[in-house]
Amino acid sequence: MERIDKVNGTFGRRAPAVSRDSVSPAVIKRLPRYHRYLGELLRNDRLRISSSELSRIMRVTASQIRQDLNCFGGFGQQGYGYNVKYLYGKISELLGVSAGYRAVIVGAGNLGKALVSSHMFERRGVIRSALFDIDEELVGKTFSDLKVYHVDELENYCRENRIDIGVLTVPRDAAAGVAETMAKAGVRGIWNFANMELRLDEYDVIVQNMHIGDSLMTLCYEMVSKEDKHEARPEVEGK
């Protein structure tokens, strides 16, 4: 068996393919957060990190970190900890950063523009390919180096450019139709910002519904709960 030098971040002949079989949803949901924190450590030139230090930074238990990372194979080294670069690379691999997925963004409104002008895609290894809109005024324009095409061209474009991901920032009512068009054109993942749950059961497509508003509601829930607790507490008797 070839040894992998996790400490220096260099590899022997064959790195073990990260294993994904039967990884629990709870762990998967946490991966992007690990990725963020490790990216931060990397930018700060940290070479190694122990589960206990990472646990202090991330405010989770060290036990959970070790358990999580171990789902995919032994990423650390006893007595040393984890090599930041190596670990970051492994998690990036799991999250498809090196898959080179190509994405189109449908809807060149404020949200579409916000997404393409950010480092959103770039940072995650997703290649922005083009913008689409139904508004003739926008067609032909360029935002953040991305050309806007008319949605009529969407199906052909996706096919010809082997688009993997479709990002939906269109109005609610248009979402289902556009999604189906993309699914037919071979798109394999849809990132949906319309405020409804898209379902493409007939197609072999993975859908991520992004409900930004849910987060605002959770914030409000917590604010109300806090007030309830503090204000007007009788403190007389009983529980």
Added chain:
Amino acid sequence: MERIDKVNGTFGRRAPAVSRDSVSPAVIKRLPRYHRYLGELLRNDRLRISSSELSRIMRVTASQIRQDLNCFGGFGQQGYGYNVKYLYGKISELLGVSAGYRAVIVGAGNLGKALVSSHMFERRGVIRSALFDIDEELVGKTFSDLKVYHVDELENYCRENRIDIGVLTVPRDAAAGVAETMAKAGVRGIWNFANMELRLDEYDVIVQNMHIGDSLMTLCYEMVSKEDKHEARPEVEGK
């Protein structure tokens, strides 16, 4: 004990205050989704719904629905089901829709504009009060009926207008500073879109960090996993 007519959605003298004590995080996280689906049913003029029908629509177990809704008190009625309007009202109440929170949005870039131009706040009972930006070019302009002020005025504005919620769509590096300013000015909740986890431990403020990108990564994770499964499966021997 006064009876509450859950069936007609009308109330007796005293409606039971929804109880929030020790509700599990898992349930809280699901509330916005119930809210969305019930809103949809309400728009479609549905008067009642049973846990079993709702379970089909939402693709969760009926058992979970009954268990969840029961955390806060008996919202249903045996033999009948749930009154859609009543239930929607109760969940709205839990989520602070009727709290009348006032929000400012700091950062009048594409994301800020996208948020204020949507029904994001309105739909959740949050009142948009003003926009703020550091760019003199933008100050004085109006977007979606909202005036843009200079961030220098943020602290005073929040105090004078009793702002409850601050929405951060500023660049990463500016986020912590702006957040602190708002906390000092009495803001009690911060909705942070900067790609970093804001912590305001010294202040009595609730922070919701919105990591849009995590959702894209999860999508990519699932796409890679699916490919791994389908492609190049040796099917020779061993597991």
Added chain:
DNA sequence: TAGATTGTTAATCGATTAACAATC
């Protein structure tokens, strides 16, 4: 080697589901 820290098992805790009695 001794010290540190992972990998991993076992114990605990929390969340989900199933089942059914209560009740409308």
Added chain:
DNA sequence: TAGATTGTTAATCGATTAACAATC
């Protein structure tokens, strides 16, 4: 009343934490 459907308890399942042996 009979039928339907909730509220609620008990059983199962999954996720987290604690503990420690393995090992670098």
